[in-house]
Amino acid sequence: MKNVSSLSDEQLVSLCKSQNDSDAWSELCTRYLAVAKAQALKFSVDRSETEDLSQVGLIGFLSAVHSFDEKRDASFATYASRCIHNRIVNTVKSSKSKRQIPPDLCMSLDDQSELADTALTPEQLLLSRKEAQRISKTIHEKLTEKEQRVFFLYLSGLRYGEIAKKLMTSEKSVEGALSRARKKLKSEFGKNS
Numbered sequence: 338m339k340n341v342s343s344l345s346d347e348q349l350v351s352l353c354k355s356q357n358d359s360d361a362w363s364e365l366c367t368r369y370l371a372v373a374k375a376q377a378l379k380f381s382v383d384r385s386e387t388e389d390l391s392q393v394g395l396i397g398f399l400s401a402v403h404s405f406d407e408k409r410d411a412s413f414a415t416y417a418s419r420c421i422h423n424r425i426v427n428t429v430k431s432s433k434s435k436r437q438i439p440p441d442l443c444m445s446l447d448d449q450s451e452l453a454d455t456a457l458t459p460e461q462l463l464l465s466r467k468e469a470q471r472i473s474k475t476i477h478e479k480l481t482e483k484e485q486r487v488f489f490l491y492l493s494g495l496r497y498g499e500i501a502k503k504l505m506t507s508e509k510s511v512e513g514a515l516s517r518a519r520k521k522l523k524s525e526f527g528k529n530s
Contacts, residue, residue, distance in 0.1 A: 346413040353402050357485070362473040369398045370468060373421050380429045390425050395472065397424030400492040475525050484518040487511055 341349060341364045352361035373394030374387070381387040401420035405413055480488060483504075490500045497515075501508045 346417075347407055350402055350405050350413055351407070357477070357482075359473060359477050362477065363470045365402065366395070366398070366470065366473045369417055369421065370395065372418055373398060373425075376422050376425050380425055390428065393428045394421040394425050396492055397421040399489060400424070400494065403489040403492065404494070475522070479521045479525060480518050481514075484514045484521070487514040488518040491515055 341352070341358075341360045344352075344361070344364070346365065346368065349361040349365045352358040353365065370391070374391045376394050377387045377390035381390050397420040398417055401413070401417040404420075405416055407413075409416070411419075476485060476488075486504060487500055490503060495503065497508045497511045500511045504511070
């Protein structure tokens with residue numbers, strides 16, 4: 338593994354987007370897994386729900402990597418934190434329990450303050466790093482290049498037709514690639530992922 342730990346988030350995002358660099362992916366996942374877990378903790382009542390919402394937050398993070406525009410004023414940290422938070426909030430809002438989200442936990446998109454750092458024990462940090470590396474490794478090893486591209490474009494919010502146009506392929510091909518990607522990831526991470 339090459340040394341990417343000294344690179345900025347924006348440099349890592351650039352490597353992920355331009356070269357699909359697995360070391361850059363692992364480093365970014367490690368950095369943002371703690372943010373996803375911290376956000377999940379705010380909305381969950383038990384450990385299994387925290388894990389589920391953490392995975393939802395990671396989907397928000399993956400979407401942030403692929404849709405981040407470095408020409409905008411926000412840093413990647415701000416942008417990724419918003420994507421993670423918003424993905425979790427949307428999931429909680431649409432859940433069957435219809436829990437009420439306390440207003441003080443909701444975050445305005447206009448608010449440019451950074452999310453507070455969360456203190457993790459060394460053991461939690463090590464587990465977070467290993468989990469992030471596992472997720473990154475699984476995506477890059479189990480999915481074909483086309484499945485990865487379709488999966489990340491889908492996570493960034495594009496519809497099948499938009500993805501097909503961007504990749505110059507048919508919607509049926511996009512649907513098939515996404516279906517295969519989901520099946521592979523589901524078999525790797527279980528039914529709750």
